[in-house]
Amino acid sequence: MKILVINAGSSSLKYQLIDMESEVVMAKGLCERIGIDGHLKHSPLVGDKPVFNEDVPMPTHSEAIAAVIDKLTSREYGVVGSMKEIDAVGHRVVHGGEKFASSVLISDEVMGAIEECIPFAPLHNPANITGINACRAVMGDVPMVAVFDTAFHQTMPGKAFMYAVPYEYYKKDGIRRYGFHGTSHRYVSARCAELMGKPIEELKIISCHMGNGSSICAIENGKSVDTSMGFTPLVGLPMGTRCGDLDAGVIQFIMNKYGYTIDEMLNILNKKSGVLGVSGVSSDFRDLDKAAGEGIDKAKLALDMFNYWVAKVAGSYAAAMNGVDAIVFTAGIGENSKETRKGICEYFGYLGVKLDEAANSKRGEDVMISTPDSKVKVFVIPTNEELVIARDTRDIVAG
Numbered sequence: 506m507k508i509l510v511i512n513a514g515s516s517s518l519k520y521q522l523i524d525m526e527s528e529v530v531m532a533k534g535l536c537e538r539i540g541i542d543g544h545l546k547h548s549p550l551v552g553d554k555p556v557f558n559e560d561v562p563m564p565t566h567s568e569a570i571a572a573v574i575d576k577l578t579s580r581e582y583g584v585v586g587s588m589k590e591i592d593a594v595g596h597r598v599v600h601g602g603e604k605f606a607s608s609v610l611i612s613d614e615v616m617g618a619i620e621e622c623i624p625f626a627p628l629h630n631p632a633n634i635t636g637i638n639a640c641r642a643v644m645g646d647v648p649m650v651a652v653f654d655t656a657f658h659q660t661m662p663g664k665a666f667m668y669a670v671p672y673e674y675y676k677k678d679g680i681r682r683y684g685f686h687g688t689s690h691r692y693v694s695a696r697c698a699e700l701m702g703k704p705i706e707e708l709k710i711i712s713c714h715m716g717n718g719s720s721i722c723a724i725e726n727g728k729s730v731d732t733s734m735g736f737t738p739l740v741g742l743p744m745g746t747r748c749g750d751l752d753a754g755v756i757q758f759i760m761n762k763y764g765y766t767i768d769e770m771l772n773i774l775n776k777k778s779g780v781l782g783v784s785g786v787s788s789d790f791r792d793l794d795k796a797a798g799e800g801i802d803k804a805k806l807a808l809d810m811f812n813y814w815v816a817k818v819a820g821s822y823a824a825a826m827n828g829v830d831a832i833v834f835t836a837g838i839g840e841n842s843k844e845t846r847k848g849i850c851e852y853f854g855y856l857g858v859k860l861d862e863a864a865n866s867k868r869g870e871d872v873m874i875s876t877p878d879s880k881v882k883v884f885v886i887p888t889n890e891e892l893v894i895a896r897d898t899r900d901i902v903a904g
């Protein structure tokens with residue numbers, strides 16, 4: 506079975522074609538500037554076909570999908586003979602609200618329910634819907650599955666997902682913590698259990714997804730019981746450009762003092778805050794490491810804040826679960842920055858964490874970075890959200 510995985514943004518579309526027998530990625534690519542002019546980078550990963558990297562007109566997502574199918578099946582750049590060889594499509598959808606606690610076969614009814622979640626993710630869900638509709642138009646009755654970022658966190662208990670505001674806002678308006686990065690937390694926690702050789706039902710795991718956006722998840726018995734992002738992906742840890750947790754009074758103070766509208770304020774909190782805002786240097790941890798090494802104090806402060814927050818939130822999850830067996834680092838920073846992992850692990854002495862410095866220096870593979878006698882095990886596990894989407898799609902389509 507071959508599955509096309511699609512992650513559609515408002516002006517971009519990422520894809521992978523995965524052969525499910527071997528779980529090998531046959532081709533991957535990225536459409537950019539959809540609705541503006543259009544550019545496609547398509548990389549065949551099996552055989553010896555060349556990379557295609559050229560402008561292609563893409564007035565809408567439909568032309569983007571058509572261009573992807575054309576390249577996947579073309580004589581020069583293709584990896585399959587025809588569209589008939591693509592058995593199913595898995596779509597990443599950001600917000601499933603309380604309607605979706607797992608992945609689902611897409612139907613008109615499901616599309617209606619995804620549309621009802623638009624108020625919760627006004628930028629992301631419309632783009633995901635556009636991608637699905639374009640795919641349905643171009644690919645006809647090929648079965649399609651929606652995989653939600655929020656679904657994994659639907660197991661959180663009320664005490665974890667409720668905000669302490671009048672209950673009617675939850676009841677009437679759905680105001681609650683939803684959490685994001687669910688597909689990634691699910692993948693790395695399952696992989697962690699495999700690496701430990703134990704059933705996930707017997708483990709307490711803290712998963713730290715640290716990329717441009719960062720979130721931590723407490724996973725008990727294979728289920729998300731708490732997570733640091735909330736109603737939106739703005740909160741929790743300080744991130745590349747997002748502020749993380751913030752006293753609402755600060756928003757009122759700044760808006761009043763500088764006369765900002767709420768949109769201007771949210772733009773500052775989403776795009777100009779986090780480690781970029783504090784350091785004044787960059788949102789990228791590579792730049793921050795370099796700047797801190799050159800003695801720029803605010804870059805060091807931003808990095809210290811990030812490590813401190815990860816340790817603080819992870820510590821609260823060890824308390825919430827009454828213990829922790831393993832801590833996992835993943836995503837751009839988690840997979841690549843040994844300094845950040847070390848800085849965070851230095852807070853975990855009370856848990857009996859002992860870091861293996863040599864293992865912590867490895868890159869690009871699943872690796873245990875704690876010593877064999879470390880009481881709590883620590884892992885680096887490269888995340889693979891596309892594979893989770895493809896596996897869910899296979900399982901649902903195969904019935």
Ligand code: ADP
Pocket residue numbers: 715716717718745788789790791836837838841842
């Ligand atoms: P996204 O959330 O957009 O998927 P990623 O998970 O790809 O992001 O993470 C991107 C971030 O990872 C970059 O902004 C950068 O801070 C960090 N990163 C990538 N490579 C390194 C590295 N070698 N050292 C430190 N940080 C890195």
